[in-house]
Amino acid sequence: MFKLISATPSPYARKVRIALFEKGIPFELATEVPWDSGTQTPKYNPLEKLPVLITEQDEGIYESSYILQWLELKYPEPPLLPRDVDDILFARKLEVLCDGVCDAVVLTFFERMRKETQSPEWLARQRRKIEGGVREMARLVGERRYAVGDTFTLGDIAVGTALGYLRVRFAEFDWMSLYPKLDAYAARLDERPSFANSVPYPQTIRDKIV
Ligand SMILES: N[C@@H](CCC(=O)N[C@@H](CS)C(=O)NCC(=O)O)C(=O)O
Known part of the structure; x- marks a missing residue:
């Protein structure tokens, strides 16, 4: 196993x-x-x-x-990538975007650990990426039920997990009010057993990191 x-x-x-x-x-x-x-x-x-x-x-x-x-x-079945080449590339594009947003949240998390030496410029840069990334997610997903085509794919995994992560590590950003359609989309994803069984929550980090 x-x-x-x-x-x-x-x-x-x-x-x-x-x-x-x-x-x-x-x-x-x-x-x-x-x-x-x-x-x-x-x-x-x-x-x-x-x-x-x-x-x-x-x-x-x-x-x-x-x-x-x-x-x-x-393990190709059931597929998590669409069949059409342009749809595959669109799903991968969403993954790149969403991973980038998560990377900016991780950098923010550790910069905040530096307490009095943290850089406002660095934090502002990461915030721009997070806000811009979510704006782009909202634009790309639009009003559709699924991010790509008419079935659940990698695109939904990418967007749903990035939005779930924001709730844990960047909760001050109220993207739900800014993008209610994206919020409704995320809520539908959260009902899937695969999402409901993996709801993220914080961990206690014991070692010094930065
Ligand atoms: N691009 C990597 C990012 C993975 C990542 O940053 N994982 C974090 C936990 S959320 C980690 O293990 N960080 C430890 C480290 O950077 O040393 C991926 O998609 O797998």
């Missing part, structure tokens, strides 16, 4: 959890704090980041977009 190294707030790990669930692939969930010295993450990923999907041969597969592609190629 697969094992997945995951963290409770991680949007990247949640992408993989949702893909595994939607594909009906059983896995053992290993919840860790990637920043703490006790984590198994560096044993499997020299970049020391989770998620890591560990195979039965004890091989670590890492980087959420790569894991999703790996799963799609090895």
